[in-house]
Amino acid sequence: MSWIYFVDLFGTLVFSISGVITAIHKKFDLVGTLVIGFVTAIGGGTIRDLLIGRTPVGWLNDRNYFIAILGGYIVAYLFRARILGLRRSMFLFDTIGIGLFTVLGIDVSLSYGLNIEICLLMGVISACFGGVLRDVLTNEIPLIFRKEIYASACLIGGVVYLVLLQYIENENVAIVGSIVTVIVIRYLSVKNSWSLNFRFPS
Amino acid sequence: MSWIYFVDLFGTLVFSISGVITAIHKKFDLVGTLVIGFVTAIGGGTIRDLLIGRTPVGWLNDRNYFIAILGGYIVAYLFRARILGLRRSMFLFDTIGIGLFTVLGIDVSLSYGLNIEICLLMGVISACFGGVLRDVLTNEIPLIFRKEIYASACLIGGVVYLVLLQYIENENVAIVGSIVTVIVIRYLSVKNSWSLNFRFPS
Amino acid sequence: MSWIYFVDLFGTLVFSISGVITAIHKKFDLVGTLVIGFVTAIGGGTIRDLLIGRTPVGWLNDRNYFIAILGGYIVAYLFRARILGLRRSMFLFDTIGIGLFTVLGIDVSLSYGLNIEICLLMGVISACFGGVLRDVLTNEIPLIFRKEIYASACLIGGVVYLVLLQYIENENVAIVGSIVTVIVIRYLSVKNSWSLNFRFPS
Numbered sequence: 001m002s003w004i005y006f007v008d009l010f011g012t013l014v015f016s017i018s019g020v021i022t023a024i025h026k027k028f029d030l031v032g033t034l035v036i037g038f039v040t041a042i043g044g045g046t047i048r049d050l051l052i053g054r055t056p057v058g059w060l061n062d063r064n065y066f067i068a069i070l071g072g073y074i075v076a077y078l079f080r081a082r083i084l085g086l087r088r089s090m091f092l093f094d095t096i097g098i099g100l101f102t103v104l105g106i107d108v109s110l111s112y113g114l115n116i117e118i119c120l121l122m123g124v125i126s127a128c129f130g131g132v133l134r135d136v137l138t139n140e141i142p143l144i145f146r147k148e149i150y151a152s153a154c155l156i157g158g159v160v161y162l163v164l165l166q167y168i169e170n171e172n173v174a175i176v177g178s179i180v181t182v183i184v185i186r187y188l189s190v191k192n193s194w195s196l197n198f199r200f201p202s
Numbered sequence: 203m204s205w206i207y208f209v210d211l212f213g214t215l216v217f218s219i220s221g222v223i224t225a226i227h228k229k230f231d232l233v234g235t236l237v238i239g240f241v242t243a244i245g246g247g248t249i250r251d252l253l254i255g256r257t258p259v260g261w262l263n264d265r266n267y268f269i270a271i272l273g274g275y276i277v278a279y280l281f282r283a284r285i286l287g288l289r290r291s292m293f294l295f296d297t298i299g300i301g302l303f304t305v306l307g308i309d310v311s312l313s314y315g316l317n318i319e320i321c322l323l324m325g326v327i328s329a330c331f332g333g334v335l336r337d338v339l340t341n342e343i344p345l346i347f348r349k350e351i352y353a354s355a356c357l358i359g360g361v362v363y364l365v366l367l368q369y370i371e372n373e374n375v376a377i378v379g380s381i382v383t384v385i386v387i388r389y390l391s392v393k394n395s396w397s398l399n400f401r402f403p404s
Numbered sequence: 405m406s407w408i409y410f411v412d413l414f415g416t417l418v419f420s421i422s423g424v425i426t427a428i429h430k431k432f433d434l435v436g437t438l439v440i441g442f443v444t445a446i447g448g449g450t451i452r453d454l455l456i457g458r459t460p461v462g463w464l465n466d467r468n469y470f471i472a473i474l475g476g477y478i479v480a481y482l483f484r485a486r487i488l489g490l491r492r493s494m495f496l497f498d499t500i501g502i503g504l505f506t507v508l509g510i511d512v513s514l515s516y517g518l519n520i521e522i523c524l525l526m527g528v529i530s531a532c533f534g535g536v537l538r539d540v541l542t543n544e545i546p547l548i549f550r551k552e553i554y555a556s557a558c559l560i561g562g563v564v565y566l567v568l569l570q571y572i573e574n575e576n577v578a579i580v581g582s583i584v585t586v587i588v589i590r591y592l593s594v595k596n597s598w599s600l601n602f603r604f605p606s
Contacts, residue, residue: 023549031556032549038525046455051248053257055457060522118262121240132339137536139545141341145225145234152233253450255459320464323442334541343543347427347436354435 011097016072099179213299218274415501420476
C-alpha cells in the first residue's frame with residue numbers, strides 16, 4: 001500500500017498549495033492562508049471521518065499530513081509566481097489528488113460496512129468538500145457547484161473504481177483506472193468547456 | 203412508530219425539494235443541486251448526531267433516506283414549474299417536516315440522557331440547521347436568522363411536545379399536538395407578517 | 405482547578421456577548437442573535453471535540469455553559485449601548501477568553517495523547533473557530549484571517565504555555581503566563597496597528 005500513502009501525502013500537499021494560493025489572492029494574512037491551506041487539504045476527509053464515526057480523525061495521529069500541509073504552505077509562498085505559470089501541472093496534480101481521495105474515501109467507507117451508494121457519496125465528499133470549505137471560508141459560492149465537472153468526475157471515477165474492484169480484483173489496477181478516468185474526464189471537460197449547468201428553460 | 207418513520211422520510215423528501223429548488227435558482231449545475239438537496243435534507247439531523255456522538259450518523263445506514271433525497275431531486279427537476287405554483291402546499295409540507303424533525307430531534311436527545319433544555323436545542327438544530335447549511339453553501343445569510351418565525355416556531359412546538367408528553371403520556375398525541383402548534387404559529391406569522399425582529403431603538 | 409472553570413464560564417459569557425452584539429448589528433431577530441451567541445461561544449470547543457472524538461461534546465452535559473450563554477445574551481440586549489462604550493474592557497475580557505480557551509484546548513488534546521503540534525493547533529481552533537463560525541453564518545470573511553493578530557497571539561500563547569508547563573511544572577503559572585502573553589501581544593498589535601498581512605510583492 002505504500003505508493004498509495006505517498007500519493008495521498010502528495011495530494012494533501014497539492015491541496016494545501018491550492019488553498020494557500022486562493023487565500024493569498026484574497027489578501028489573507030500569514031495565519032489565514034495557513035488555515036485555508038489546512039482546511040482545503042484535510043476538510044473532505046475530516047467530514048467523511050466525522051460522518052462515519054472514525055475519530056479521532058485520521059490526520060490527527062499521523063504527523064506526515066501535518067508536514068505535507070506545512071510543506072505546501074511553504075512551497076506556495078516561495079514559488080507563488082512560478083506556480084501560476086505551472087497551471088497545467090497543478091491541474092494534473094490536483095486531478096490526481098481528487099481521484100485518489102475519492103478512492104481512499106470509498107475504501108475507508110467500505111471498511112465501515114456502509115452501503116455501496118453511501119460509500120460512493122463518501123468518496124465524492126472526501127475529494128470535494130475540502131474545496132467547498134475553502135470557498136465557504138473565503139466567502140465564495142463553492143466552485144464545484146457551478147463551474148466545473150468536478151464532483152461529477154469524482155462520482156464517475158468512483159463508479160469505475162468499484163466496477164474494476166469487483167471484476168478485476170486488483171486494487172492497484174482499480175485505483176489507477178479510476179484516477180485515469182478522473183483525469184480524462186476533467187481534461188476533456190476543460191478542453192471542450194463542458195459543464196453540467198444544463199438547465200431546463202424557465 | 204411506523205407512521206412517524208414515513209412522515210420522517212416524507213419530510214426528508216420535501217426538504218430535498220426545497221434545497222434543490224433553491225440551488226436551481228442560484229444556477230447550480232446538476233451535481234451542485236444534488237449536493238444542496240442532500241445537505242438541506244440531512245444537515246440538521248447530522249449536526250445533532252455529531253454533537254451527541256451518535257455515529258455513524260443515522261442516514262448512513264438507512265438506504266431509504268438516500269432514496270427520499272434522490273426522489274426529491276427528481277421531483278424538483280420534473281415539476282419545477284408546477285412546484286412554484288404549489289407554494290401553499292410546499293409551505294404546509296415544509297412546516298409539517300420541521301415540526302416532526304423537532305420532535306424526532308428531541309426524542310433522540312432524550313434517549314441520550316441529555317438535559318431537557320439541551321434536548322430542546324437539539325430539536326431546533328435538527329429542524330433548522332439543514333436550511334442554515336443550505337444558505338451558507340449558497341452564500342446567503344441564513345434566512346431563519348432574519349425573516350421568518352422559523353426557529354421560534356420549532357422552539358415552541360418542542361415545548362408543547364415535552365409538556366404533552368409529560369401530562370398526557372401518549373407520544374402520538376404529543377407529536378400531533380406539537381406539529382399542529384408549529385403549523386398554526388407559522389401560518390399566523392405569515393398571514394400577519396409577524397417577525398421577531400424586535401429591536402431596541404439605537 | 406475551580407478558578408479555571410469560572411474563567412472558562414466567564415469567557416463563554418463574553419464570547420456570547422460578542423456574538424450577540426455582532427448579530428444585532430446585522431439586524432438578526434431575537435432567535436438569530438441567540439443562535440449566533442451560542443455558536444460564537446461554543447463553536448471552537450465543539451469543533452475541537454468533534455475532531456478528537458470527545459462526544460457528546462463538553463457543553464452538552466454541563467448546564468452552566470448554557471446558562472453562561474443565556475446570560476451573555478441577556479446582558480448583550482440589556483446593556484447594548486453601554487457595552488459599546490466599554491470597548492476597552494470587552495477587548496480585555498475577550499483576550500483573556502481566547503488565552504484561556506487556547507490553554508484549555510491544548511490540555512484536552514494532551515489528555516487524548518495527541519502530538520504536540522496537533523495539540524497547539526487544537527488550542528488555536530478552540531479559541532478562534534467560534535469567531536470563524538460567527539463570521540461564516542453572518543456572511544463575512546472571517547476576521548481572524550485578515551485584520552487582527554488573533555490566531556497568531558493564540559499560537560504564541562500556546563507555545564508559552566507548553567514551554568512553561570515543561571520547565572516550571574506549575575499549571576497555574578503556565579496558564580497565567582500564557583494568558584498574559586496573549587494580552588500583551590494583542591495590546592501591542594492594536595496599539596501599533598500591527599498585522600500579519602505581510603505579502604510578497606507581486
